[in-house]
Amino acid sequence: MSASLPDVFSSSAAEPHPRELPLTDQVPAASSRRIVALVMPELLIELVNAAVAGHARGPWGVVLAEPAEVKGTSDEALRPNARLDAVSASARRCGVRAGQTIAEARALIAGFTVEKLQPIAVERALAAIAEVALGFGATVSVGLPDTVWVDVSASAHLFGGEAALTEELAERVRALGHTVRVAVAEGPALAGAVARWALPNANGKAFHCVPTESAAEAVSSLPVLSLPLSDECQEFLVRLGVLTLGDLAALPRTTIASRLAGEVGRALDLARGIDPTPLVPYQLPELIVEEVSFEYGLDGIEPLLFALRGIAARLAARLAGRGVAAEKLVLELEHDRSIARLRAGKDRTKLVFALSSPLTREDELRRVVSSRLERARLPAPTVALRLVAPSVVSATARQLELGDTLAGKTDVEKELPLVIAELAADVGETKVGVLKILDAHRLEARSTLVPALPPKPRSAGRGATRRGPGPRSATPLSVHVSGTPLEVVEGMSPFDARAPLTRLLPAPVRFEGALRIGATVAFERQLFTIEALRFEHRLHAVEWWNGAPVTRDYIRVWLRSTESLIEAVVYVDRANGKRYLQAVAD
């Protein structure tokens, strides 16, 4: 099959210069190992651009800080002999290349500027990509500064083949804001070399595939510089005139073994399309954190809502890659310290969202968080935004209902958890739910608000705790009732069987008047006359185990005003004789 190189590679000008390869998209034998390499050639540039977005600048380059600098001296000026790890497109057009020193670059371009990038930022970016890749294969590996590998030996058929898998994977990585090159081969070294060095074509192919059975032929045109060999070894081969892997494969192993020492075996194997390099599994961090920082403090909420879209999308991609959903979110806003101190405010704002139902999609996460963020009062401009998913559970997939979708119906099962989460974020978790009847004698202890949706079983994530059985449900009561016998159904007190008490006051209101027909009482600057009253029942020494047993007489009263008639329940505290209005049947 002829060479097939995708047009998805949007950075054809990036270094190193790619070579055209006789590659195919033939599906390999099922038994062979298949590794996808994702190479992000512009990663360092993209990270710096994201950190200082919106600032026009001339040609520039990036130097990765050394670990020693990270600890204490990261702010010191870069030395002229420091080597550039990446350069911008405008610098490349002027002839500057990665690997040159800063002094060399400034000799070519007078206004050349350099940004220092912390390795931790690169590691975080690669970790985010690795988590996305986890959704496509069981084992993922990360290679600094710009490569992620994923083993798709057993999963490619689930996505409709290697072509469909790599196309979808590349699309996901692009959604994170990265330029990406993709290749599939027998091992990580070969796949990485092909992804980095192969020439992109615009013939509609979505990926580079190196078939196992013809790998030697497929990689024969790659330069020897693409092999993971030492600089001395590569220089030696180039001096000999061995420029491509094809040239190297043609050399007899016994002849060059004495000259290349230990590296020869691996180099020749790779040149012949054999790559047994093991894939070192990437260890997932426990906490899923996405953050963005700003060079200057952002005033107001609108820019933050815009930045939230990006970090919510990245968090959702990572959740999807792990196959989990967030059941709690924390949004941390870091403010400009000096302004916060000047205004006597805190330099951090923390918003916690306990979700009634685990969420995983970007729009869902964003809706919940933005519903509170857009009403937040911030003490100072914001310099960083951090979204954390501290508690996750397994995400449950649900089958789509085509009929409902076509009919334009609201998907209640999907929408309800989202609405509840939004409301909980807005007014408070304890203010949203469904009512539940509890087993108690006192009226005020018989009603509570509980979460509307049952908790999902926890099968992933940390902090898995066994939930308690919750409040006891009501059982039939045996209460002495005066007057006619009442029908008492399960969960109902004699009160409920008469005109139901629909309202219970949060705190009883003192009833300042005589409890007799015709007496006048005042509530809310309004006069009422007691039109009728009836003794309901008595509680005697209820809840004695609390140390303050309740002894009350409950009386139902009908209060008449000039405009209305209200039915209410008053109780007399037998310990002190005081009367309180407690519930209303309105």
Place this chain on the structure above:
Amino acid sequence: MLPDGGLMRGGVVELAIAGSGLGTTLGLAAVRAFQQREAASFGTRVKPWCAFVDASSTLYAPGVAASGVALERLLVVRPPAEAVGRVALKLAESGVFELVVVDLLGTLGQPLDFPLARFGRVVRRLSMAVDGTNKSVLLLTDVRVERALPLPVAQRIELTRSAIDRLSARVAKDRRGRVSAQRPLVWTRGSAVLAPAASEGTADVRKLA
């Protein structure tokens, strides 16, 4: 008694009550009717969701259950007074709830000092959210509260409780002009005063309007 033969669908209905007598009971009766009617119309035992915006935080579970409402299918939200409009809009715009009851009345001992003057804009947005659907929004208001302009609701029903078992009601406003004079009603527990109107009939009328 109601022009559509029940509570209007696809619109915002205001139930203006003198004092706080019977407002909650009627709101819950409407919820029960919607739950039962919708479950029956779809031939399922699963009742649809309704919502109750309970700004006074006084809704009492045993009383709600005794009113025939399925507690597990009634979402209760207890926002502060300043968030009532926002919460009601979220509930109505979600399209999840067959009926959203918004209590702007409170109760004896826990009244809501709610400025209705600023609620007109919210009512318009609520109307847009449920327009063309089978869902309804029921506002419980106090008939005595003075307001510069009437709320832009589709229907306004004024209720007065003259005795324990007697109500008088009138349709004070209707978007198709079907207002009525004060009419006495006999009130007993469980009477279907606010059952939902038949969905197909109202849909046709709505198109004509």
